[in-house]
Amino acid sequence: MTDSPTPSLDDRAAVERELRSMIAEAARLDAAAVADLPAATDLFGPEIGLTSLAGVTLLGRIQQRYGVDVAALDLSLDSLQSIATLTDFVTAHLGPR
Numbered sequence: 001m002t003d004s005p006t007p008s009l010d011d012r013a014a015v016e017r018e019l020r021s022m023i024a025e026a027a028r029l030d031a032a033a034v035a036d037l038p039a040a041t042d043l044f045g046p047e048i049g050l051t052s053l054a055g056v057t058l059l060g061r062i063q064q065r066y067g068v069d070v071a072a073l074d075l076s077l078d079s080l081q082s083i084a085t086l087t088d089f090v091t092a093h094l095g096p097r
Contacts, residue, residue, distance in 0.1 A: 011091065011094070012087060012088075012091045015066075015087055015090055015091050015094070016039070016083065016087040017035070018065065019062070019083065019086055019087055019090065020034045020035050020037075020083060021034075021035075022058055022061045022062065022065070023043065023048060023050070023058060023083065023086075025061075026050065026054040026055070026057045026058040026061065027048050027049060027050050027051075027054050028054075029048065034048065037083065038083075039082065039083045039084035039087070040082050040083070040084055041082055041083050042081065042082055043055070043080050043081065043082060043083065043086065044080070050080075055080060059071055062090060066090055066093075066094060067095060068089075068090050068093045068094065070086075070089065070090070073089075073093060074089060
């Protein structure tokens with residue numbers, strides 16, 4: 001049995017860029033503004049203001065794009081704390097690419 005390799009920093013950066021775009025789309029924000037936010041920015045905080053409906057939309061897009069079902073794998077949804085926690089979670093659960 002072989003473990004899948006740990007994603008490289010390049011993979012993580014690419015995932016973060018895509019997630020930021022998805023976050024902007026789900027929250028109906030300017031993609032450039034979301035791209036400039038610190039990674040520690042709270043998804044449900046004032047800068048992004050993700051609503052529960054937008055969060056569901058975001059999770060669906062993540063599952064569609066990456067095959068990662070965040071809601072099933074993270075029942076407490078701690079991974080939705082910030083841009084960084086979501087990026088870390090998705091990157092950690094990526095299958096072979």
